Amino acid sequence: MDTAEIRRRFVAHFEAAGHTAVPSASLLVPDPNLLFVNAGMVPFKPYFLGQETPPWPRATSVQKCVRTPDIEDVGKTTRHGTFFEMCGNFSFGDYFKAGAIELAWDLVTKPLADGGWGLEESRLYPSVYEDDPEAVELWKQITGLPDDRVIRLGKSENYWSMGVPGPGGPCSEILYDRGPAYGADGDFGAEDRYLEIWNLVFMQDELSAVRSKTDFDIAGALPKQNIDTGMGLERVSLLLQDKPNMYEIDVVYPVIAKVEELTGRRYGADPVDDVRFRVVADHVRSSMMLIGDGVTPGNESRGYVLRRLLRRAVRSVRLLGYEDRALPELFPVSRDRMGETYADLHRDWSRISQVAYAEEDAFRQTLRTGTTIFDTAAAEVKTSGGTALSGERAFALHDTYGFPIDLTLEMASEQGLEVDEAGFRQLMAEQRDRARADARSKKGQHADTAVYRGILDERGPTEWLAYETLETESRAHALLRGGQQVASLASGEVGELVLDRTPFYAESGGQAADAGTIDFDGGTLEVLDVQRPVKGLVVHQVRVLDGELVPTAPLHARVDPEWRTGARQAHSGTHVVHAALREVLGPSALQSGSFNRPGYLRLDFGWSSALGAQQVRDIEEVSNRALRADLPVGWQYMTLPEAKEWGAIALFGETYDAGQVRVVEIGGPWSRELCGGTHVEHSSQIGTIVVTGESSVGSGNRRIEAFTGVEGFAYLARERDVVGELTTLLKTQPDGLVGRVADLVERLRTAEKEIEKARLQQLLASAGSLAEAAEDVHGTSLAAHVVAGAAGGDVRTLALDVRQRLSGERPGVAAVIGTGGDRAAIVVAVNEAGRAAGLSANALVRAAAQVLGGKGGGKDDVAQGGGADASLADDALAAVRRAVLDGAAGS
CATH class of the missing domain: 3.30.980.10 (Threonyl-trna Synthetase; Chain A, domain 2)
Known part of the structure; x- marks a missing residue:
């Protein structure tokens, strides 16, 4: 049974049971704690939290999801991926445990001919929370299974919460026994053997404190008991298609088959290659779905996740031996399979493919650049006698050039070097912490919404009148400072004000918040910002210009009409x-x-x-x-x-x-x-x-x-004033301004070329005198000079000319240092006789560059380098002189 049919049967089953089919929401979610929708229930959170009234008593959906905390582990297991589809059915105070169990068991075991999935009952094991005897009895009663087929597990496996105070409750999982080839009998922690395909969450408790997954307080029962279930579509597909893992199901494997065609390698032949095949298949599909929902590659947040996925996919194809552009070959394959369900992929294909292919092209350039930078860093480590690339270097390659750490590790290993992974991970963690702190700091104190939810529950929503009026008579719902409610705001203080009604537009949809004032008897507030930290509540950040504001004061809110x-x-x-x-x-x-x-x-x-x-x-x-x-x-x-x-x-x-x-x-x-x-x-x-x-x-x-x-x-x-000034200055009309400026620029360029030509002639004219001033160093003619104001190209030209003028009969070395600003450029040129005597321009320039605080290199006949400390130019030439003396004496 193909995945599309499994999905269709799921939705049809619950529609027949009175559920409203809700289309998948976007992968992008406004929740400040989530980058992407990572579970089927996320779009329904406002209903479970009581923030909004659900429009239906029961619903069903097949939700697109992305989870990315362990991208590096993708492909190493055969049941986890970044993108997946979560089928779910939801009850908002309607049916509860018995209804959820009946509906799930019926679909799972119903014969194929009757619209079910026809899984063998003998292979199915329900699991329950060990302190939920009601669920145990219901499973036995509804399914007819014996007591030993209902597995009792602890909080870490079978109790659900959102990790914050709010709804929670025990849950039941449906496990499928895949047989002894996948693990030991009765070892229900062996997920490959006992594959979890469905989780039924029974929301019945109000959690007042959640310290960890297994440490929390239950304040009491929820006013309404809700059902939230999640069924992994890919997991059911691998069972019904009799595949060993999710990468071989019909909507994923075609990408692997295409990679086999491109690379000539075979999936299943080598465990290392198999991980790469799976990475490509997963990341291509995930990237395509993210781009489809509007994510573009970048260096922060969602864009950074997408960039990692795309680049890991490209890198993995390259490691499999394919060097050409890969995404134009692979993306259409995934589109054709996923597009059967998500028609937007076909409609938006021009944009999706354009974004993906441009990122691959950029990464291919990154690989070229990063490889050069890595080689330089590796050479420096070896020259200094080291054996490990520092965490700082690895992080710079990753952060600045987008060079993947796995690529750095592999290339270092090839050169016999290690990488300070601990240092790299520490720097990555610090960067993530900074990003999180920055996100929390934006828009004031809105990261923790508990205080705002309390105000909303106690005082009700803000009546928002921004479309109707610019002024309202209002009352304060609450005053806040530093994220806490306060009794007053004094003159000069900045705080937050929640009104019962407001004309101010709260920042959203790209539009900045309104500016204006709020007056009260004896004082005025300047409105600095307006936000909606929770739905239904409008929060004004204000500065007290004069007076002291207390919550009982009548207020007059007025938007600046010009603004x-x-x-x-x-x-x-x-x-x-x-x-x-x-x-x-x-x-x-x-x-x-x-x-x-x-x-x-x-x-x-x-x-x-x-x-x-x-x-x-x-x-x-x-x-x-x-x-x-x-x-x-x-x-x-x-x-x-x-x-x-x-x-x-x-x-x-x-x-x-x-x-x-x-x-x-x-x-x-x-x-x-x-x-x-x-x-x-x-x-x-x-x-x-x-x-x-x-x-x-x-x-x-x-x-x-x-x-x-x-x-x-x-x-x-x-712009008009600038044009007017230029026409006056250049004595021309506006229509002739461009031609006049172009003529001046051309004349300036001609003059600069003439000046440069004269300067170069003057510089080269000095080559003869520099060659004549060469000193004898143990039988070698050494012309070593500092030329103030000479740039790198000039220095090279001069050094080559001086070398040509040195006698060809005896060894000769020309060493010229140009000092422009604080930096220095050096070129060393050795004639044929000098090279025959064992002198190397490469060795000589390195000796000088080291003194200058830089580096250099080249061939035996000509080499160049530079350094940051031009004041040491004479010392650098002295180093060249010593190296020539040692070389000449040695020969």
């Missing part, structure tokens, strides 16, 4: 530029991020190459033509499927309400996007759009920046 006008222009302008971008470049140029504040916008989009000047002008022109057309701007609410059917663009990285979403359109179908921001009513109200720059923000991602409204006109006015 809001500029914000509306910029946000609508972002939509216009996005539509223009797609019109000029094509539909694959999709927004991947944005930010707008009054008068300014920036828009990131997936694109692999820099835009030409004409393309940028075209985007600006299309945008401003849309403004001149005075296109109507409107919005309406609908369900997410309706919005997608209508052609609305759902932006990458954003999450949308499962019920109603807001669609903003400009000029009808010309621009339709899901958006919760504030907007103008007609496009002409944007004023103008002036594109000020286009740049790269990472592999496969570009950025456009622009000014709007008054700020756009101000930018153009400044």
Whole structure:
């Protein structure tokens, strides 16, 4: 049975049992504790936590998931991967343990002809929490299994919590016995033998303190008992397809088969190669799904995970012997299998493939560059007598050049060196800690949301009126400082204020928060920032300008109208530029991020190459033509499927309400996007759009920046003033300005060339006198000189000329050091007689460079180097003189 059919039967089974089928959510999740959706229940967390009311009493889904904590271990086991699909059924206060057990057991054991999976009952073992006798009896009663077939396990295996105070409860797993070839009888810790395929979580407890997975307090029973289950689709597929591991099922193995074709190697022939085959198959699929949901390669957060996956895949193919571009061969294979379920992969293929292939090209260059840098580092370690590459060097290769640590380890081993892995891991951990601290510090104290949830539970949600008005009469729900509620805020203090109603727009969807003031009797607050730390609650970061604020004071909240006008222009302008971008470049140029504040916008989009000047002008022109057309701007609410059917663009990285979403359109179908921001009513109200720059923000991602409204006109006015000053200075008209400047630049270049020619002639003219001044060092003519202001190329030219002028009959050495600024460049040239006498330019330049605090090298006839301390130039030449003396004496 293929995976698509297994998935279809799962959904049909639960739909027939009254569940609403919910489409998979995006892999990107707004949870600050998660990079990606890592379990099927994640999209339903607000319902389980009581933050939102579920729209259905029972639901079922097949959710895309990615788990990446142990990427290095992928392929080493045969049941874990980074991307997987989790089938689940969920009850929100509807059925409980008996219902969940009945539904799961029925699907697992029902004959194939009746729409089930037909797994043998004799191979199935339910596991339960050892302190849940109710579940034991239910399993025996519903399935008819004897007591010894129901396995009792402890908290670490069969009790579930989210790791924080909140809902929790015992769970039951369905284990499948794969037989003695996979482990010992009765050893239920042997996961290969007793494969867990389904986990049924019985949410019944309220946890008040969670200190670890097995150490927590149970405060009491939940008001409603919920069911959350998770069934690994890939695990059931390997059983029903009779495969030994998940890498050989129908949606994964075709990539392995393609790698076999490309490399000529065979899967199953070598254990080391098998790990590489599995890494490629897993990472290609995971990367494709992440790019499909809007992730682009980068050096931070989600982008860094994607970059690692792509580069590990490319590296593994290379280790299998394939040196050409691999992803264009492999990605389409995975697309064709996964695209049967996820049609977006076909629709967005141009963008997905463009991002992936550009990253491979960048990594291939990285491999070339990194290999050179590694070779230099390895040579230095060997020269110094060391045996290990430092953790700092390995980290620099990884962090600066994207060089994988496994590649560093392998190449070091090939050269007989070790790597300070402990030091590398420590530096990696410190980097992760800094990233986490930075994420927690952003937007104030919003990392720990417990205090805000308490306010929401006690006082209710904030009535948000940003669409309706710029002013409200309000009351304080709470005052906070340092993440804790306080009784007052004094003059000069910065704190947080939660209102019962507010006109302020909270930062979201790329739009900056509103600015403004909040007045109270005897004082004024300046609004610095506005955020939504939890859904339904609006938190204002404020500074008390005067007076003392207490929670009981009546408040008058007022948004700065000029700020809001500029914000509306910029946000609508972002939509216009996005539509223009797609019109000029094509539909694959999709927004991947944005930010707008009054008068300014920036828009990131997936694109692999820099835009030409004409393309940028075209985007600006299309945008401003849309403004001149005075296109109507409107919005309406609908369900997410309706919005997608209508052609609305759902932006990458954003999450949308499962019920109603807001669609903003400009000029009808010309621009339709899901958006919760504030907007103008007609496009002409944007004023103008002036594109000020286009740049790269990472592999496969570009950025456009622009000014709007008054700020756009101000930018153009400044440009006009610059043009006016230049035309006056150069005594020409604006139309002739470019030609006039071009003429001046050409004349300047000609003059510089003449000066350079004269300077070089003067420099070379000194070669004769330098050669004549050569001293005799034990039978060798040594011309050693310091030339102030000479650069590397000049030094080489001069040294070669001096060597030519030395007598060819006797050994000769020309050593010239150029001092430009603080640095020094040195070139040593040895004539044929000198080389015959055993003198080497390579050895001589190394002796000098070491004195200069640098390095050098080359061949026996010519070598060059440099150093950071030009003040030691005379000492460096003295080192050359000693080396010549030793060499000449030795010969």
